[in-house]
Amino acid sequence: MRELNREPGELSATTLVLLHSPLVSMSSWGRTAECVEAxxxxxxxxxxxxxxxxxxxxxxxxxxADRIAGSVGTGPVVLVGHSGAGPVLPAVTAALHGRVAVVGELYCDANLPRAGASRVDLMRHQGADFENFRAELANGRRYPDWSDEELTELLPDPLDRKTVLAGVRQRGEDFYLEPLPIPDSVPEIGRGFLRLCAGYEFPAAEAERRGWPIIRLDQGHFHPLVDPEETARALVAVAARLVPAA
Incomplete structure (x- = not known):
């Protein structure tokens, strides 16, 4: 685990809000929320x-934003976006303006937002895999189209695989090509990154260049399901550096 170099703030008054990728359901977080609360x-x-x-x-x-406002009151909150939720965190923060005080955004194995970029644009660093994926979308592929067997290495527990597959929301080309919303005005709040696996080193390195607090784990993309305790510890460690120290 990479050490952080910023003094942690006090999280006792702050709520961590876990946002799942639009490709899966909330169940992809597993027991992470209760492990954070512990x-x-x-x-x-x-x-x-x-x-x-x-x-x-x-x-x-x-x-x-509507679900968060109905769950946490007025805040303060740190938004945690896993995978495909990451690029829309600024839009969620903007949608909460005047309703919930967002003090931080934490990107968890997620590409970083960029003005005018689509989800496909944000995947270009994946090289040949990206080009193949783009061609398959143009030919009508709807993704994710995982099988149980394909997830075995990533999720050894068959119950975890069943959880992920039950929540899959397949998307077509129009979803991946749509320019993602970026607010005209982005607030000065804390931002950090939790890298769960090497596949997200590109955005992790960019976050590090921006001076964000970051932790790297060498695990898997669905580590919240596999090991919610370790995931929770890492999330809390990063989030504590997104709020002002006393």
Missing amino acids: LGPRCVAVEVDDDLRPPYGLGYARCA
Whole structure:
């Protein structure tokens, strides 16, 4: 685990809000929320399911904001976006403006948002895999289309695989090509990164260049399901550096 060099703040009054990728359901967080709460901070995972029509990104942000406002009151909160939720965190923060005080955004194995970029654009660093994926989308592929066998190495427990597969939300080309919403004004709040696996080293390195607090784990993309305790410890460690120290 990479050490952080910023003094931690006090999380006792802050709620960590866990946001799942739009490709899966809230169940992909497993027991992470309760493991975070065992460490002290309040934590809630919210289900975002009203984003099945375009504009997808804006729909996700608005639905997430409504669910968060109904769950945590006025804040303060640190938003935690896993995987595909990461690029829309700024839009969620903007949708919460005036309702919930967002003090931090934590990107967990997620690509970083970029003005005018689509989800496909944010995947270009994947090289040949990206080009193949882009061609398959153009030919009608709807992703994710995982099988149980394909997830065996990533998720050894068959119950974990069943959980992920039951929550899969397949998306077509229009979803991946849609430019993601970026607010005109981005607030000066704490931002950090938790890298769960080497596949997200590219955005992790960019976050590090920006001076964000970061922890690297060498595990798997669905580590919240496999080891929610370790995931919770890492999330709390990063989140504590996104709030002002006393």
